[in-house]
């Protein structure tokens with residue numbers, strides 16, 4: 001955008017969100033040029049709307065003026081999704097970070113896109129519930145970003161990815177309209193699964209302003225096991241095998257040897273090509289790595305280590 005266009009669009013956007021929440025200072029733009037990918041590109045304008053209606057108005061201003069829009073939530077994208085490669089306006093959701101409703105009776109929560117993933121589960125914990133999708137970045141990424149990327153995590157193995165836990169969306173379109181697809185009782189909705197189409201679309205079809213999600217009771221107790229395998233194929237087969245046992249793994253994380261910590265408690269590190277950490281049903285367990293690592297080195301075959309801990 002040239003300077004005149006930038007000033008004109010900035011004035012229009014400030015008319016919607018106020019002077020404080022839209023800016024174009026070159027120094028401040030640098031804070032919004034990157035995410036967790038190696039890519040960088042400077043935006044022309046950054047806007048921090050406070051309501052869905054403001055988002056819709058900003059989107060319309062940009063669409064009418066042919067200005068590129070990039071949505072940005074937690075900016076933990078590893079794929080450069082929030083990097084404004086063509087400049088234009090970055091819309092960020094730092095002010096739209098409220099949990100709007102927790103509906104235990106219907107196993108639903110309603111959130112704004114800027115709610116950090118982990119904070120929803122933390123808010124649900126006192127009620128005995130949690131939000132299942134758990135990307136490893138869950139302390140930083142937001143549910144808006146998770147919807148846009150259809151994020152997964154260790155719980156994916158048993159419970160599916162974000163699309164399996166979102167029942168409805170409110171979305172701002174380039175026409176300036178706010179539309180709702182699905183909702184609390186999406187299972188009763190007829191017609192196309194537009195929520196399913198929008199989840200994973202990375203903001204290319206609209207900007208998400210409100211999200212209806214499923215919530216789930218916390219398991220009463222859990223067990224975490226750590227298994228170390230000599231090669232990737234054996235580890236993969238073991239994960240598949242757990243799926244047919246009664247103690248089904250609800251969560252699994254695997255690590256290559258190169259990623260394991262180099263400390264004395266990890267003596268087994270040298271013998272491991274791959275570790276798998278499944279979490280199943282009942283009691284919380286923690287690995288006794290030192291003792292079992294010795295056995296693993298001696299036998300050079302898969303082993304499982306655990307020690308009971310309180311939940």
Ligand SMILES: Cc1cc2nc3c(=O)[nH]c(=O)nc-3n(C[C@H](O)[C@H](O)[C@H](O)COP(=O)(O)OP(=O)(O)OC[C@H]3O[C@@H](n4cnc5c(N)ncnc54)[C@H](O)[C@@H]3O)c2cc1C
Nearest residue numbers: 073074075076077081136141142145146148151152203208
């Ligand atoms: C250490 C680390 C670990 C990670 N682990 C995982 C993992 O286990 N599983 C996984 O799936 N990913 C993982 N990721 C990638 C990333 O965290 C996820 O893609 C996450 O869903 C992005 O959320 P965010 O809030 O940071 O979104 P952002 O990075 O801000 O945005 C991501 C994309 O969504 C779009 N977007 C953001 N908000 C909206 C909105 N309101 N409306 C429309 N579009 C929007 C953006 O334009 C962009 O294209 C990891 C990243 C890091 C850095």
